[in-house]
Amino acid sequence: MPDIKRIGVITSGGDCGGLNAVIKGIAREAYALGIESVVIPHGYAGLYNLVKLESVVFLNAERVSRIEASLAGSEAGHSRVKISKIDDPDKYDRIKDGLKKFKIDALIISGGDDTGSVVVDLSSKGINCVHVPKTMDLDLQSYSVGGDSAINRIAVFTRELKTTGMSHNRILVIEVFGRYVGHTALRGGVGAEADCILIPEIPVDFNIVYEHMKTTFFARIERSDVKAGTYIIVVAEGIKNANGEMLYDESIPPDAFGHRKLAGAGRYVRQQLEKRLKSDSEVKDFMLRTGMFAPAVYEIPEVREVTPGHLVRSGHSSAFDVNFGYEAGAAAVLLLLEGKFGNTVVEVNGNHIYYQPTEKVIKRRGVDLKEIAIFETLGTCFGRKPQKFEYELIKVKGKIERHL
């Protein structure tokens, strides 16, 4: 068993819900076992600069009690730094010197796929670390803290948009974070009963979206005694345009991991719908029938995009993420003490701590398209011809291994 007396705690990549619970879980478990834990600030940038610090913050009982587990973000701070990209041939020695200076024997690092790739890198250089999965994108093989919080916030924002949408009879397009996968758009959208959900895993046919919108939105307004209705689209920022390209902000250079700043999916969807609304002769009849038509001023329904951006990962953490974060943080300490370096905590279920090599956990996981058809049967549009839900019944034999 490794002799670990002091643990360094790092959070890295995009912040999100549940991270403070991870930090508290680590600190309290370590404390219970007579081990010290300290914060290494600013993610991997802080790890690289550790040797220059004069002191580190100890996560003793008093300091930990001042961290609010239900607040999103991280008390330890973040950066998007890839150690191998730092232009310094002695970077790994410098990191080891920093760890030696503060007598830090091992690291617990919470982050997503990029962060995890650095965990693999550091482990291969003889730096002892264990990984706690964290990303609001939910694109890891395991659950990652932050996902549930983001989904709940997306659902709340989307649901709440309906009041303004209904007042103006607007079609509203809400663009949400999630990078290259559609988990948060899907689950947040379903959670808010969005009419249409567009995800990177499904190439969008805008004629299908348009027809669904027309049927749903027009009928909704016509049925209403006050002629009010809205149509809500949740779009994942990572959808591709007609050329099969993701939309990104060209003014921002790629980060150290090569990611572009995704932006413009909402605008693109709006433009696609506006184009079709303008060229559809039935739209004028609809506007006349519902008493909305005003020549040259209001001839087609308005489409607006809303981009909550970082708000979806800010604010408060969901209770689920606080639970997961506490348990995963505590479990990471136990993994370290067992010498399971280079591994990721997958989950704690009963008294079982599940873990897997970090290099496996960080393989990207997209939305399982087989499941989409069930929502299509229930009326949600996914920008494709609805498919039949092909199901299989499976009788559970042993114990049901579920968290909740």
Ligand code: F6P
């Ligand atoms: O990876 C998490 C995430 O929130 C993505 O969903 C989003 O594309 C990205 O981070 C935004 O990163 P940043 O805060 O660095 O702009």
